[in-house]
Amino acid sequence: MSIQERRERDRRDREQRIIAVARELAEAEGWDAVTTRRLAELIEYSQPVLYSHFKGKAAIMAAVALEGFTELAAELRAARAAAPDPRTSLADVAAAYVGFAETRPVLYEAMFTSDVDLTFASPQTPAPLQEGFGELREAIRPLAGSDDVDARTEVFWAGLHGLMTLTRAGRLPPEDHDRRLAILLRQFAA
Amino acid sequence: MSIQERRERDRRDREQRIIAVARELAEAEGWDAVTTRRLAELIEYSQPVLYSHFKGKAAIMAAVALEGFTELAAELRAARAAAPDPRTSLADVAAAYVGFAETRPVLYEAMFTSDVDLTFASPQTPAPLQEGFGELREAIRPLAGSDDVDARTEVFWAGLHGLMTLTRAGRLPPEDHDRRLAILLRQFAA
DNA sequence: ATCCTCTTTCTAGCGCTGCTAGGTTACACG
């Protein structure tokens, strides 16, 4: 038994290494630099080994994205927990979201812009995704009024996401970012 | 002179054909299907001819995107012009924006999600881009209150853009789309 | 200790991509 256990452990370790290396490479040189050949070289195995762990390159990106969702959820939770009252809670959670997108742009890209197939808004949705959305929702809830909380959360999220993607793609001038965020917050705090 | 004129006209025609064919191919099979080889085959010239018109594939996509911006601006203008009073004008313009993104998703992708290098929010910004944004701004203006109109427009735009991209990427359930749009509109009509 | 088996891993290669160097063809002009 122990031998097989060791093998499975080694496999899991190697899989983790693939994910970690893919992430590091993406963060250092962008997703375009993440090729199966370079990944193989970095993990010191041949290319086909990657395909014994993942269905393809997209699946590797999805695995990195999942890590991102876990971290984002943790940061949103921390921001909400640290907020003194519900009034500022939304601003703090929003700031955490924006901070995440700004400091980990490559991760954000894999999570939201690239079309890795992670199911959203469904029972099969992985837990970290639901948790992240949940933090946003709880920050919105006290301010939701008569609106459906989920729908209102989705709209707020879309606002944040739109601001981040348009700014990063050079569609919005970065210098006015804070002012725009303040306007968005005011719309939803009212 | 006439000969050279004819040649220049032919060149312009061919350049337009490249753009048109790229767009058709993208709309029929998606941007992944738009390869330089297939484009060359469709315009019945060899591959290098493309590079005598455009710096590379990205530049071809940018040209298609520019067509998209022109059409979007026209549709937004029409929607605003047809709106009876400023109160409904924003809703109509927003509906036109959403309609554009939904009926021409491939164009929308080239315009906003792919990173073609078109300068935004700058004096060098091509006219169609400025016009499209201008239509949104004029629809927002009567409702802006004390906010900076540009900033408020940008936030509203980000909201629309976020809703469209998240929905298209499968991050938001399509069936609640109208409800979300209504919430966004209410936030900005207040 | 040796053989066999089955898993793991690698080598090699397919068909594709964007892009370009260098040779060929066609055409306006003297």
Added chain:
DNA sequence: CGTGTAACCTAGCAGCGCTAGAAAGAGGAT
């Protein structure tokens, strides 16, 4: 009717994601 130049194409480079089939290695049985 030659000639210089501009237009164009053939062929190929280096890279991509992915995979078939050979080689190597580890475990169990004799």
